[in-house]
Amino acid sequence: NAGVTQTPKFRVLKTGQSMTLLCAQDMNHEYMYWYRQDPGMGLRLIHYSVGEGTTAKGEVPDGYNVSRLKKQNFLLGLESAAPSQTSVYFCASSRRDRPHEQYFGPGTRLTVT
Amino acid sequence: EDQVTQSPEALRLQEGESSSLNCSYTVSGLRGLFWYRQDPGKGPEFLFTLYSAGEEKEKERLKATLTKKESFLHITAPKPEDSATYLCAVPRESGYSTLTFGKGTMLLVSP
Numbered sequence: 226n227a228g229v230t231q232t233p234k235f236r237v238l239k240t241g242q243s244m245t246l247l248c249a250q251d252m253n254h255e256y257m258y259w260y261r262q263d264p265g266m267g268l269r270l271i272h273y274s275v276g277e278g279t280t281a282k283g284e285v286p287d288g289y290n291v292s293r294l295k296k297q298n299f300l301l302g303l304e305s306a307a308p309s310q311t312s313v314y315f316c317a318s319s320r321r322d323r324p325h326e327q328y329f330g331p332g333t334r335l336t337v338t
Numbered sequence: 339e340d341q342v343t344q345s346p347e348a349l350r351l352q353e354g355e356s357s358s359l360n361c362s363y364t365v366s367g368l369r370g371l372f373w374y375r376q377d378p379g380k381g382p383e384f385l386f387t388l389y390s391a392g393e394e395k396e397k398e399r400l401k402a403t404l405t406k407k408e409s410f411l412h413i414t415a416p417k418p419e420d421s422a423t424y425l426c427a428v429p430r431e432s433g434y435s436t437l438t439f440g441k442g443t444m445l446l447v448s449p
Contacts (some may be wrong), residue, residue, distance in 0.1 A: 227355050229381070256435060258436065265441070266441070267425070267440060267441035267442060268425065268439040269410050269431070269439075270438075271438055272435070273433075273435070273436055275435060280435070283436060284395060284430075284434075284438075287349075289435070310341065315381050315382075317381070319435075324434070324435035324436070325387065325427070325435075325437055326372075326384045326387065327382075327384060327437070328384070329381025329382050329383070330381050331379075331380060331381055332379075332381055333379070
């Protein structure tokens, strides 16, 4: 099993550009999450999904959109990137009955210039 | 207001020098406390779940304990491979299935 994979691993964007980060999991987990991690701020939840076709806002959702069209995939979109969105983005997934035992992907390092 | 506070921010130990990391929380009605380990350049990895005061969990050189106000991660006779950032987390008050993480303690164990 590959676990949780994220694409791409690195990306550089210019202010105003858009992009989509892809997260895939092969553990048949119901729940999926997107976090960002910044120095001094720790991990912060952006959006999450408790099932196919459903999404919800986390702690820092502004400037991001998500979609969960398939159970195994969770997409994070930036419509108009800003320098404040420079960060490392982590995707995670979990079972419905153990939502706090989350399996994380390797991360995507995004730089917005 | 931060719900989860970890201390110290960084800790340097010599191999074999035992110590403890602290995680204090301010949520009312704790519904679990969770420890993760994060290696540089990687995503966090789940370690322990603690649900009630007095509960303890162990894994190799790590032991996690929980009181009504805080949790400790005790590291006994650490080795260099224990070097990592240790994160604790509690369920968010606005969404039980989601977590609020502390900022972590960066542990460096020197040989």
